[in-house]
Amino acid sequence: MKALICGAGIAGLTLAWHLERAGWEVELVERAEAFREGGYLIDFYGAGLVVAERMGLRERLTEARHPVDEVRYVDGSGRPRSRLKLGAGGLEGVLSLLRGDLARIIADDVRAPVTYGTSVEAAEQDGRRVSVRLTDGTSREVDLLVGADGARSRVRELAFGDVAPRYLGHQVAACVLTDAELSRRVGVRYQMLTEPGLMAGAYALGDDRLALLFLRREPDPELPADPAAALRRHFGHLGWILPDVLARCPEPPALYHDTVTQVVMERWHRGRIVLLGDSCQAVSLFAGHGASMAMAAAWILADELTSDAMDPASALVRYQARMEPVISEVQRFGRRFIQWMAPSHRWRIVARDLILRLAGLPGGERLFVNALSQGGHNLIPPQHTTVSPS
Numbered sequence: 159m160k161a162l163i164c165g166a167g168i169a170g171l172t173l174a175w176h177l178e179r180a181g182w183e184v185e186l187v188e189r190a191e192a193f194r195e196g197g198y199l200i201d202f203y204g205a206g207l208v209v210a211e212r213m214g215l216r217e218r219l220t221e222a223r224h225p226v227d228e229v230r231y232v233d234g235s236g237r238p239r240s241r242l243k244l245g246a247g248g249l250e251g252v253l254s255l256l257r258g259d260l261a262r263i264i265a266d267d268v269r270a271p272v273t274y275g276t277s278v279e280a281a282e283q284d285g286r287r288v289s290v291r292l293t294d295g296t297s298r299e300v301d302l303l304v305g306a307d308g309a310r311s312r313v314r315e316l317a318f319g320d321v322a323p324r325y326l327g328h329q330v331a332a333c334v335l336t337d338a339e340l341s342r343r344v345g346v347r348y349q350m351l352t353e354p355g356l357m358a359g360a361y362a363l364g365d366d367r368l369a370l371l372f373l374r375r376e377p378d379p380e381l382p383a384d385p386a387a388a389l390r391r392h393f394g395h396l397g398w399i400l401p402d403v404l405a406r407c408p409e410p411p412a413l414y415h416d417t418v419t420q421v422v423m424e425r426w427h428r429g430r431i432v433l434l435g436d437s438c439q440a441v442s443l444f445a446g447h448g449a450s451m452a453m454a455a456a457w458i459l460a461d462e463l464t465s466d467a468m469d470p471a472s473a474l475v476r477y478q479a480r481m482e483p484v485i486s487e488v489q490r491f492g493r494r495f496i497q498w499m500a501p502s503h504r505w506r507i508v509a510r511d512l513i514l515r516l517a518g519l520p521g522g523e524r525l526f527v528n529a530l531s532q533g534g535h536n537l538i539p540p541q542h543t544t545v546s547p548s
């Protein structure tokens with residue numbers, strides 16, 4: 159069987175890993191000109207971590223992690239408003255990683271070729287095969303076309319027409335800066351400053367690098383033409399490290415910026431074309447589960463496809479039936495969490511500080527772990543393994 163995967167991100171690479179070990183011929187195309195390094199810090203845990211363990215990646219992920227030993231909210235002069243100490247290793251069962259490091263560690267074990275700077279131009283199917291035309295002018299005949307190309311999926315557009323992601327009323331930006339002095343000021347703790355409708359977060363990665371995240375409430379989903387200038391305009395007056403950080407803010411693509419969205423679709427597949435990861439199930443950064451869910455979905459899709467290669471259509475139906483209820487639950491959690499991660503009113507900021515102080519009491523960090531582990535507990539059955547890491 160032959161698969162073309164559009165998008166060499168977390169989901170696409172994980173699927174390639176599994177399918178090639180089951181004897182499939184796999185090829186990936188990726189719009190970015192080269193492998194996407196860095197990005198933003200993610201918390202990785204739950205079903206995705208179980209999949210990563212089955213793939214034999216746990217040790218390398220643990221080496222790449224950035225333990226967050228404290229979560230702290232600060233005011234404009236950098237003084238703590240509230241904090242939660244998590245201990246030297248961070249939260250148990252949670253790996254804080256750069257998205258690029260997670261993708262790199264999966265990619266290191268994938269043999270399938272990746273063609274960068276390329277996407278899918280057109281696709282036609284006849285029930286048995288999909289004919290794909292790529293943007294580099296070449297064509298492929300495959301048994302399965304997979305759209306693992308993120309929330310703004312091109313494959314989704316080709317197979318389902320215009321499906322607008324659900325805008326959650328916020329824009330996000332993230333980057334990694336190298337600056338020894340700023341890194342020292344932030345330290346090995348996740349520090350955040352919130353004002354109604356605005357959140358800026360920073361974490362020192364070591365090697366003098368600093369991971370930064372900016373979240374802004376914005377009714378209009380249209381992205382600014384100059385995102386670095388927009389960040390300076392909205393965050394530059396808030397104090398703390400922000401004026402210094404924003405003076406060094408890079409331009410895209412080193413500066414990631416996007417709308418915060420969820421993707422909700424009735425069907426995730428049409429004939430021999432299937433969507434995977436954010437393209438059909440984006441939960442948003444508010445749910446803090448997207449990478450984990452993308453890996454779990456890839457594992458389940460591979461599991462269904464390889465256990466019933468003669469009938470891909472039924473395999474795709476079962477894949478969606480297994481994943482969708484969990485995704486709906488995680489998406490609901492994400493929408494509820496918006497008001498806590500990016501409070502729109504000052505009283506919520508005060509309430510959030512109070513809750514964090516309470517969580518700092520003995521045993522209170524369990525509240526954090528429980529909040530993080532919403533959804534997906536039983537997605538990956540304990541005994542079920544179809545492939546081995548080699």
Ligand SMILES: Cc1cc2nc3c(=O)[nH]c(=O)nc-3n(C[C@H](O)[C@H](O)[C@H](O)COP(=O)(O)OP(=O)(O)OC[C@H]3O[C@@H](n4cnc5c(N)ncnc54)[C@H](O)[C@@H]3O)c2cc1C
Nearest residue numbers: 165167168169189200201277307312435436447448449450
């Ligand atoms: C700021 C932020 C914080 C987050 N925090 C967390 C967290 O704490 N925990 C967590 O689990 N998740 C988190 N997420 C979500 C997580 O990053 C995503 O859900 C996850 O990366 C989805 O994997 P994916 O493979 O579907 O998409 P991606 O990882 O985005 O990969 C899609 C790939 O497709 C490529 N592509 C796009 N369009 C095309 C095209 N037309 N043709 C070819 N290739 C294309 C892209 O370049 C990319 O390489 C966060 C996201 C953001 C933005």
